[in-house]
Amino acid sequence: MKPFPPLLLYLLLPPCTLASFCPNDCSCSLPDSIICFQRRATSMPSNVPPVTKNLYLFQNGIEKLHQDDFLELESLEMLDLSQNELTELPDRVFEPLHSLRNLDLSSNQIEKISEESFAGLELLERLYLYNNAIKCIHPAAFDGLEQLLELKLQGNELTTLPALKMPRLLLLDLGFNTIPSPGPSDLQTPKLESLKLGGLGLKNLNEELLSSFKNLHELDISNNQLNAFPAVLREARGLVILSMAGNSLRSLRWEDLEHLTELQELDISNLSLQSLPENMKGAFPNLKRLTVAENPFNCLCTMAWFPTWLRHQQIQLGRTEETRCHFPPRNAGAVLERLDHRDFGCPTTTTITTSTVKTTSLTPTPITTAHSTTYSTLLKPSENPPMEADSDPPPLVPASPSSGADTGVRFSSCPSNICLNGGTCWLDHQGRHECTCPCGKAGKYCQNEDSPHLCEDVATATVNAExxxxxxxxxxxxxxxxxxxxxxxxxxxxxxxxxxxxxxxxxxxxxxxxxxxxxxxxxxxxxxxxxxxxxxxxxxxxxxxxxxxxxxxxxxxxxxxxxxxGDKQLTRTLVPAVAILLLLALVAVGVGVACHVHRKRARLELECDPSQLELEGVKAGLDNGTLPQKQAxxxxxxxxxxxxxxxxxxxxxxxxxxxxxxxxxxxxx
Missing domain, CATH: 2.60.40.10 (Immunoglobulins)
Known part of the structure; x- marks a missing residue:
């Protein structure tokens, strides 16, 4: 009689009997799954049942693989060999695993990937190779992996990347290598949804590459050397997750992000941002998570809207404890999200009506600097600014809308267009409107040309100065x-x-x-x-x-x-001691003079007894050789x-x- 094949024998056994075939130092409590955690063995476990579908062998100390280890595991779909001691992958070592779909080789010490390292894995969908020491990958190493959906290569030592021809790939992580910015010929992955290029040292992005992705939802370009917002991202309307943290951006204009209305997660931490504009509230209607940590925020009135907006929109603030105020001193070190509106120091403006007094909190107009010549005039809200003979009429300023139900309320603020040619309008504490003119402009409204040589004279005067x-x-x-x-x-x-x-x-x-x-x-x-x-x-x-x-x-x-x-502390101790000694010397001199005068006036031959002239408590301090102790x-x-x-x-x-x-x-x- 012909014996049963091993696989058929396992299928005929009842489920309770399969547990008896569990390898040593492993757990087989889950159906079709074996978990071997910290087994402390340099080789694969033996006697793995052929019906096993999920085999977890992380942190086992495995140093080498052999094709014989997988000969009877044709049903295996998941193989986790992460956090072991592997340094190489023998050719065709995984070839018997015809059903394998998930392979995790992360956190090993693998140095290279050969042409046939993954031969026979036609059904593989996820391949994790991150946190190894991979220096080179054969150009044909991934040929045949046409079903691959995820490929993670971050945290290796790659300097070049083979052309990836993967028609179904959805996720690609190349972060923290030293490869140049990939181009369209390097990534032939038309369906890519998630691309991670963090920590590559990139100074620019290949616009042709990014524009070729029609379904990109997640982009990570953090921890690079980008000094300007990539223009191609302004039209990336389908982005849901964007990370730009840790770059060298000099500024971040919110006009660059205004078309990214689908964003749900945004990371702009560590960009040296000092403030966030209030129009950000309407830019991201779908935002769920925002990370702005490690920025030196000025927690002034212009930021008062931020905590309220987070709470109202139920937006999760990532790395909350690292999102703190840097200025002013009263808020320095405070967690930004936990501040109340009153903590931002917003000024109050009081408006008077015939029957009521209303106090409103205002956000001050952003301040810009200009030439030192300042002109002021007192304007009523209903008056237009007076014009000089050689001036152009300033643009019309729309009337300020009244607030509340009282029609008698007259609200006066600095008109936004009253100053011309780049001048800055501001309202002083007495209600006067003043225009601060830039260099080369003059007049009450900066409407006249000033002598340009004055600017040069000011610049020349500062040369060789203190x-x-x-x-x-x-x-x-x-x-x-x-x-x-x-x-x-x-x-x-x-x-x-x-x-x-x-x-x-x-x-x-x-x-x-x-x-x-x-x-x-x-x-x-x-x-x-x-x-x-x-x-x-x-x-x-x-x-x-x-x-x-x-x-x-x-x-x-x-x-x-x-x-x-230490020197400062010593000085603080010696100065009082010296002062006391000088005082004692003066007292002694005074006593001697007093004694001499007394004898001269009385014309007596008696000697002066010092014990009768001592100051109470002075000698007592000197007899024992000590001085009064100063409080620490x-x-x-x-x-x-x-x-x-x-x-x-x-x-x-x-x-x-x-x-x-x-x-x-x-x-x-």
Whole structure:
């Protein structure tokens, strides 16, 4: 009689009997599945039942694979070999696995992929090779994998990428390699939905490639070196998930994102953003998750709308604890999402009617800098500005709508178009409208041409002058900036934009913050010790590359700072002691003089008894050789008080937006 084939024998056995065939140190509690976790063996387990469909062998210590390990596993659909010690894949090692659809080889030490590493896997749908040491892939390594849906290659050492001809591929992750930006010939994947190119060091994107994807829903271009918003993304209307975190964008215009109305997740963290415009509320009607961490936000009135909008729209704020305020000092270090509207310091404007008084909270008009010549005039809301003989009539300003039910309410704000030729209109505390004119313009409304040589004279006068900004005091973690001269030379500015970066550290990206012109001194804190910093100041609203004034300062080492603190403490102790000794000497001299005068007047031959002239308590302190003890002082570390408030370092440089760290859990499909 001919014996039964092994597979048929397993099929004829009852389910309760299959558990008895479970390999050693494995679990077979799930039907058709075997889980071997931390088995601590260098080879594959033996006696795996042929009916097994899912085999999990993560963290087993497996060092090598053989084709014989898979000869009878024709039903296997899922094979997880992640987090082992594999260094190579023998040719055709997986060929017996005709039914395999999911193969996870992540977090091993594989160095290369040969032409026949995946031969015979015609039905494979998911291939995970991330977090290995792969340096090269044979150009034909993926030929035959026409059913592949997901391919993950991030976290390897690839410098080139073979042409991928995968008609059904939906997800491709190439992040954290050193490959150049791929082109259309490199990725022949017409159905791609998710493309991840984070951490490749890209300075630009191949627009032809991105425009070729008609069904792209997710794009990750985080942690690259992009210094401008890619123009091709302005028309990527189908994007649902977009990550741009950790790039070198100088600015992010919301006009670039206005057509991305389908976005549900947006990551713009670590872009040196100081504020978010309020018109962002209407730009993303479908937004569910927003990440804006590691940005030095100025939590002023212009940001008061943000926490309310998050709560009202039920938008989840990613990395909440890393989304904090940097300025002003009263809000420094506060979690942005937890601030109330009153915490942003919005000014109030009171309007008077015949019967009621109404107080409304306003968002101030953004401030821009201009020429130092300022003209002012007092206007009623119903009057048009007067015109000079040689002036052009200013554009009409629409009447401000009344608020509430009272028709008698008259609300006066600075008209948006009252100043011409780029002038800035603002309203002072007495209600006067003033126009601040740019260089080369003059007049009440900046309507006249000014002498252009005045601008040149001002620029020439500053040559060879004293430094406009200087480092007044430097510690191991802070730099106190003296801005008195800088602000005095520019009385027209409303604020100063500070840009500083560490010239000695690995991360030389500049950090920016805005301070009002009422701060002639400002302390930069949370700096690295023993490092050289470049600090530049420019008028708020003007191009900083053209109008910036810079200086350099070097922070001291921790040892030097400790020595300085010790010297300061010693000085505080010695000064009172010396003062007491001087006082005692003066008392002794006074006593001697008094004794001499007394003897001379009395004409007595008696000697003066010092014991009768001693001050009570003075000698008692000297007899035992001690001085009165001064109360111990509380010493503060040089972190803290800045302009009346405490400031702590806000940014954590080790955080990255695209987290691809290893985990101890397997990748379940």
């Amino acid at each position: 430094p406009e900004i200087a480092a007044q005091m430097v510690t191991s973690s802070s730099i106190l900036l003296d801005l008195h001269r800088y602000i005095e030379m520019r009385p027209y500015i409303r604020g100063v934009r500070l840009t500083y970066r560490n010239l000695s550290g690995a991360d030389k990206r500049p950090k920016h913050l805005n301070i009002p012109a009422s701060y002639p001194e400002y302390t930069l804190r949370g700096l690295q010790s023993n490092s050289t910093y470049s600090v530049c100041a420019s008028p708020l609203g003007e191009p900083r590359d053209v109008n910036s004034v810079c200086t350099e300062a070097q922070t001291s080492s921790q040892q030097t700072a400790t020595a300085r603190m 002082e509380i010493l503060f570390t040089p972190t803290a008080v800045q302009n009346g408030g405490l400031e702590v370092p806000l940014m954590q440089e080790h955080s990255i937006a695209n987290n691809n760290t290893n985990t101890l859990k397997p990748s379940y499909f």
